[in-house]
Amino acid sequence: MAEDQTFEFDVLVIGAGGAGLRAAIEAASGGLSVGLVCKSMLGKAHTVMAEGGVAAALANVDDRDNWRVHFSDTMRGGQYINNWRMAELHAKEAPDRVRELEAWGAVFDRTKDGKILQRNFGGHKYPRLAHVGDRTGLEMIRTLQDHGIHQGIDVHMEVTVITLLKDGDRVCGAVAYDRERGRFRIFHAKAVVLATGGIGRAFKITSNSWEYTGDGHALAYHAGAELIDMEFIQFHPTGMVWPPSVRGILVTEGVRGEGGILVNSEGKRFMFEDIPDNYKSSTADNPDEGWRYVLGDKEARRPPELLTRDHVARCIVREIKEGRGSPHGGVFLDIAWIKEKISKSEEHIKRKLPSMYHQFKQLADIDITTEAMEVGPTTHYVMGGVRVEADSQMSTTVPGLFACGECGAGINGANRLGGNSLSDLLVLGKRAGEHAAKFAGEHGAGGIDQSQVEDAKRWALAPFERFEGPGADPEGAYQIQHSLQETMQDLVGIVRRGDEMERALGEIKKLRERAGKIGVPGNREFNPGWHTALDLDNLLTVSEAVARSALERKESRGAQFREDYPEKDPDKWGKVNNVVRKAADGSMQLKSIPIPEMPEELSKIIKEMG
Amino acid sequence: MRYRAEQCVHSRFLLLSEMSKTTFRIWRGDREGGEFRGYETEITEGMVVLDAVHQIQAESAGDLACRWNCKAGKCGSCSAEVNGMPKLMCMTRLSDLPLDEPVTVQPMKAFPIIKDLITDVSWNYRVKKKIKKFKPRPPDAEDDTWRMAQEDIDRVQEFRKCIECFLCQDVCHVLRDHDLHDEFIGPRAMVYTAALEMHPLDTEDRTEELRKAYGIGYCNITKCCTKVCPEEITITDNAIIPLKERVVDDFYDPVARFLKRLGRGKAKAETEAPAAKPD
Ligand SMILES: Cc1cc2nc3c(=O)[nH]c(=O)nc-3n(C[C@H](O)[C@H](O)[C@H](O)COP(=O)(O)OP(=O)(O)OC[C@H]3O[C@@H](n4cnc5c(N)ncnc54)[C@H](O)[C@@H]3O)c2cc1C
Ligand code: SF4
Ligand code: SF4
Ligand code: FES
Numbered sequence: 001m002a003e004d005q006t007f008e009f010d011v012l013v014i015g016a017g018g019a020g021l022r023a024a025i026e027a028a029s030g031g032l033s034v035g036l037v038c039k040s041m042l043g044k045a046h047t048v049m050a051e052g053g054v055a056a057a058l059a060n061v062d063d064r065d066n067w068r069v070h071f072s073d074t075m076r077g078g079q080y081i082n083n084w085r086m087a088e089l090h091a092k093e094a095p096d097r098v099r100e101l102e103a104w105g106a107v108f109d110r111t112k113d114g115k116i117l118q119r120n121f122g123g124h125k126y127p128r129l130a131h132v133g134d135r136t137g138l139e140m141i142r143t144l145q146d147h148g149i150h151q152g153i154d155v156h157m158e159v160t161v162i163t164l165l166k167d168g169d170r171v172c173g174a175v176a177y178d179r180e181r182g183r184f185r186i187f188h189a190k191a192v193v194l195a196t197g198g199i200g201r202a203f204k205i206t207s208n209s210w211e212y213t214g215d216g217h218a219l220a221y222h223a224g225a226e227l228i229d230m231e232f233i234q235f236h237p238t239g240m241v242w243p244p245s246v247r248g249i250l251v252t253e254g255v256r257g258e259g260g261i262l263v264n265s266e267g268k269r270f271m272f273e274d275i276p277d278n279y280k281s282s283t284a285d286n287p288d289e290g291w292r293y294v295l296g297d298k299e300a301r302r303p304p305e306l307l308t309r310d311h312v313a314r315c316i317v318r319e320i321k322e323g324r325g326s327p328h329g330g331v332f333l334d335i336a337w338i339k340e341k342i343s344k345s346e347e348h349i350k351r352k353l354p355s356m357y358h359q360f361k362q363l364a365d366i367d368i369t370t371e372a373m374e375v376g377p378t379t380h381y382v383m384g385g386v387r388v389e390a391d392s393q394m395s396t397t398v399p400g401l402f403a404c405g406e407c408g409a410g411i412n413g414a415n416r417l418g419g420n421s422l423s424d425l426l427v428l429g430k431r432a433g434e435h436a437a438k439f440a441g442e443h444g445a446g447g448i449d450q451s452q453v454e455d456a457k458r459w460a461l462a463p464f465e466r467f468e469g470p471g472a473d474p475e476g477a478y479q480i481q482h483s484l485q486e487t488m489q490d491l492v493g494i495v496r497r498g499d500e501m502e503r504a505l506g507e508i509k510k511l512r513e514r515a516g517k518i519g520v521p522g523n524r525e526f527n528p529g530w531h532t533a534l535d536l537d538n539l540l541t542v543s544e545a546v547a548r549s550a551l552e553r554k555e556s557r558g559a560q561f562r563e564d565y566p567e568k569d570p571d572k573w574g575k576v577n578n579v580v581r582k583a584a585d586g587s588m589q590l591k592s593i594p595i596p597e598m599p600e601e602l603s604k605i606i607k608e609m610g
Numbered sequence: 611m612r613y614r615a616e617q618c619v620h621s622r623f624l625l626l627s628e629m630s631k632t633t634f635r636i637w638r639g640d641r642e643g644g645e646f647r648g649y650e651t652e653i654t655e656g657m658v659v660l661d662a663v664h665q666i667q668a669e670s671a672g673d674l675a676c677r678w679n680c681k682a683g684k685c686g687s688c689s690a691e692v693n694g695m696p697k698l699m700c701m702t703r704l705s706d707l708p709l710d711e712p713v714t715v716q717p718m719k720a721f722p723i724i725k726d727l728i729t730d731v732s733w734n735y736r737v738k739k740k741i742k743k744f745k746p747r748p749p750d751a752e753d754d755t756w757r758m759a760q761e762d763i764d765r766v767q768e769f770r771k772c773i774e775c776f777l778c779q780d781v782c783h784v785l786r787d788h789d790l791h792d793e794f795i796g797p798r799a800m801v802y803t804a805a806l807e808m809h810p811l812d813t814e815d816r817t818e819e820l821r822k823a824y825g826i827g828y829c830n831i832t833k834c835c836t837k838v839c840p841e842e843i844t845i846t847d848n849a850i851i852p853l854k855e856r857v858v859d860d861f862y863d864p865v866a867r868f869l870k871r872l873g874r875g876k877a878k879a880e881t882e883a884p885a886a887k888p889d
Contacts, residue, residue: 040677041677041735042735043685043774044679044685044686044687045679046679048680048685049680049684049685099755103749104744105746105806107766107767107809109767114756114758115757133767135684138770139770146738147743147744149738149739150739150743157735180724180725209685210678210679242656243654243655243656243657244654245655245657245661246682249682355684358683359682362701362703363682478667478672520673522672522673525640526675526724526726527673527675528672529667
């Protein structure tokens with residue numbers, strides 16, 4: 001068997017999406033040695049798929065915008081259980097982070113006077129999303145990638161981390177394997193930044209790729225970190241529903257930002273019928289006003305299609321459940337209708353939403369400039385993640401371990417606003433890189449405990465032995481993953497109930513037992529069956545964390561809707577976050593921790609903005 | 611009556627739904643060699659080649675290797691040759707292929723094989739690193755950034771749509787048939803260079819390299835790259851030919867080139883794009 005390869009860095013960044021790249025660039029800027037590891041090739045992470053835009057109060061389109069409004073929008077969207085300090089830092093620093101991308105070569109769409117153009121998005125009071133058509137994520141990741149490759153960062157592509165190494169409390173490295181040959185790589189590092197993204201593969205219908213198996217969440221959890229807000233999974237209201245093979249693929253909110261409307265089979269714009277009280281004053285109550293808002297009329301209020309994602313998703317589910325859905329179990333999303341309002345609407349749509357146009361044309365035979373799309377909710381984003389200190393992004397319990405991007409948590413509370421992820425990964429990614437570098441500068445290297453390395457390797461190779469060993473009766477990784485996805489989709493999905501989630505926990509336990517018997521055919525060279533088997537362990541861990549946290553929170557708030565507790569409970573649940581952590585006996589422990597009181601200056605902003 | 615049930619039912623989907631099993635010939639092997647193997651799998655409405663590959667993986671070939679991420683033509687991971695044509699597997703609909711004969715799926719030819727449908731594309735990453743990076747002129751708007759007019763960046767934005775699928779590299783005969791990977795950076799890297807060269811803020815000069823290290827002379831404008839680009843970037847006409855012109859101009863008129871360098875923003879002088887307004 002080939003020897004392990006060993007590498008030493010000051011800072012190891014796990015994940016090369018926007019967050020990981022930004023962190024690595026920052027860490028390397030001070031001259032430290034930085035390693036960057038990713039499961040796919042460089043530039044292929046989820047960030048590349050982001051469409052709509054990056055939220056920053058640049059005030060280029062509406063000069064009433066500023067960080068205070070962005071802060072208060074983010075808190076309202078998160079239903080006030082966000083980490084307010086993170087939301088503050090994010091709102092204040094996002095504009096600089098976006099401008100910095102321009103200095104690194106990004107080419108955003110422009111306003112008439114040559115500034116970065118911004119568009120409307122759900123939950124954002126003013127047009128705030130800097131964008132490039134509907135391929136903003138591609139622009140961002142390519143900019144960071146092309147800048148990053150000249151910063152002396154050592155990139156390890158198609159390498160998957162399977163465990164973090166610890167020296168006492170602190171983290172001191174990681175064990176990984178390369179997908180190409182299945183050889184192990186041992187990374188020693190003074191500080192480790194997790195930027196592994198989300199957990200969408202735990203669900204059957206998702207906009208997320210194979211990569212999103214909650215690796216960072218699980219790595220951190222097993223290393224002793226806390227996971228916070230895990231009950232909050234964002235179901236994006238508009239995923240494709242047809243044909244079956246593309247079910248779940250995202251239809252950007254940008255469609256609604258550009259004037260797209262949601263309609264049921266009776267031809268009714270149903271979003272007008274259910275506008276939550278706290279958004280009534282800022283939402284249009286007739287189509288005409290909604291359209292004027294799209295055109296940029298500052299007096300007009302936003303159309304109800306741009307309410308927060310959790311709410312829109314639930315309205316769609318209601319329409320479908322009550323028999324007013326589209327032929328393939330969704331509702332209609334119509335942008336073609338704007339031809340009634342503007343000339344050359346076809347050109348306009350193709351220019352503003354080119355990849356949506358292509359996606360529907362090529363995958364569903366629908367021309368969105370003349371026909372309505374069919375859409376339904378899809379698992380999109382996890383608000384929950386590694387609990388970290390706001391300023392430094394360092395784990396609250398594991399020194400030297402940092403987390404940012406989708407696998408970090410706190411900023412989004414119970415629901416993330418569209419566009420806030422791309423900005424959060426820049427702002428908090430930079431901070432994570434900066435503070436990881438600082439930590440590395442202040443601490444020596446930890447000592448590697450070889451037995452931890454050997455344990456990880458043994459665990460990783462076990463599926464091969466179980467396939468062939470004496471009396472082998474192996475389980476298949478794909479089948480278990482499939483069952484888990486069905487369980488989570490059906491029992492811990494958009495509409496939740498206590499008894500169903502209890503059942504889900506029972507199922508997850510059984511699946512975990514079966515997963516212990518997974519056998520994998522073939523060898524270690526680029527073997528997707530093997531990769532799926534190893535990733536599955538992480539999926540099971542995060543699924544349990546989601547189900548436990550959701551069961552514990554006996555109220556409906558943001559992305560969590562409980563049929564058995566349909567109301568918000570401001571006095572109890574409005575004041576706490578759920579946190580899970582691995583207990584000494586290996587079981588998952590949950591506690592609710594109080595949200596620290598907001599400083600006067602911030603609570604004043606929220607009161608003023610309403 | 612715009613939201614009727616029938617609106618999404620298309621005849622060709624109905625045709626497909628009546629079909630059942632389809633045969634795929636998928637290349638299986640590694641660096642040492644390999645062969646095509648046959649697989650049968652059930653086809654349903656709207657399926658793309660990548661779906662079939664995944665289905666085969668789950669049913670009967672757990673270790674069949676392929677790359678993918680987005681399933682929507684956005685990441686450029688799933689490049690392969692389908693019935694001999696360089697394609698994104700996730701955007702190639704089975705209903706567009708003749709299914710009465712086996713569908714052939716094989717890895718890209720211009721790159722070394724790793725396993726099954728996976729090739730070693732790391733050369734593309736090394737090539738990119740060689741290209742001189744973006745060098746903006748100092749900020750000149752009052753807020754310490756820049757102003758750029760939309761019409762001045764349309765062309766650059768076209769190039770920046772590239773998803774790095776490397777299908778154009780795969781199809782270019784200079785790389786595919788003549789294996790001149792050391793002499794020629796290929797169409798993708800030309801598009802990248804063009805995006806930098808025509809960026810209104812960039813001040814770097816890459817013409818010397820284009821002629822020598824990047825080997826622009828090897829391109830004989832066959833336009834095969836443009837034809838396969840899933841992002842519909844007009845690689846040859848909009849990127850390579852203007853770069854070639856630039857190289858020729860600079861080579862024969864070094865004085866003009868020097869003067870251009872002195873003035874801010876060579877992009878304006880060398881393309882038809884109007885000058886970016888300072889503010
Ligand atoms: C279709 C789609 C559209 C979206 N549109 C928007 C939008 O318009 N605006 C917005 O703000 N947000 C949007 N989002 C959300 C946003 O794109 C993501 O939340 C964000 O890009 C996550 O970035 P990240 O850097 O945290 O993770 P990613 O970009 O997903 O990167 C994760 C990285 O971690 C690596 N990794 C994971 N596990 C391991 C491991 N075990 N070992 C090594 N490496 C590992 C992966 O290979 C990858 O490189 C969208 C998401 C999707 C799916
Ligand atoms: S036009 Fe040039 S770069 Fe494109 S395929 Fe032909 S020779 Fe290659
Ligand atoms: S230019 Fe087109 S074909 Fe070439 S890598 Fe980019 S997207 Fe792919
Ligand atoms: S999977 Fe992303 S382009 Fe095909």
